[in-house]
Amino acid sequence: MRFWKLLYFDEGEFAADDNQDGEWNRGAYLVTALAHCGECHTPRNIAGGLDRDLWMAGTEDGPEGDAAPNITPAPATGIGWSVDQLTFFLKKGTKPDWEEADGVMGEAIADSYEFLTEEDIRAIARYINTLPAIENHIGG
Numbered sequence: 001m002r003f004w005k006l007l008y009f010d011e012g013e014f015a016a017d018d019n020q021d022g023e024w025n026r027g028a029y030l031v032t033a034l035a036h037c038g039e040c041h042t043p044r045n046i047a048g049g050l051d052r053d054l055w056m057a058g059t060e061d062g063p064e065g066d067a068a069p070n071i072t073p074a075p076a077t078g079i080g081w082s083v084d085q086l087t088f089f090l091k092k093g094t095k096p097d098w099e100e101a102d103g104v105m106g107e108a109i110a111d112s113y114e115f116l117t118e119e120d121i122r123a124i125a126r127y128i129n130t131l132p133a134i135e136n137h138i139g140g
């Protein structure tokens with residue numbers, strides 16, 4: 001399947017952060033090792049690696065030509081969603097404004113995130129919710 005190949009081409013490394021609790025670290029681990037949010041939501045540098053300075057800040061040049069939005073909590077250009085809103089979105093594909101997830105994001109939810117446990121989705125949402133805010137305008 002095209003989708004899984006896309007998700008598994010770049011195995012990340014994971015080091016637990018002692019300043020955070022277990023749920024947060026579980027979310028950070030799941031995002032890196034399994035959910036691969038960064039593979040789509042982080043732009044690439046010239047060498048083709050993920051640009052860590054723009055971690056989850058979105059890219060115009062995402063998978064299959066889709067732009068992937070900035071999902072950091074940046075007030076102007078990111079998302080300002082609560083942990084509950086993120087959890088609901090990753091489980092059901094519905095955004096706080098009632099729009100549905102599109103394209104490869106919709107596929108990611110329907111093919112995999114939807115099958116994670118509530119605890120794991122919530123852990124992912126906690127981690128995403130605490131990402132450093134990076135202003136990076138995507139689209140338009």
Ligand code: HEC
Binds near residue numbers: 037063068069100128
């Ligand atoms: C295969 C590529 C891909 C992966 C993997 C992926 N996303 Fe996405 N994501 C997208 C694209 C493309 C969009 C834009 C489509 C849309 O908004 O419906 C999107 C949209 C979103 C949105 C909506 C943002 C907005 O402003 O409407 C959120 C939140 C999000 N993704 C979070 C995540 C999280 C968290 C993960 C990991 C658990 C993840 N995504 C994994 C490609 C991906």
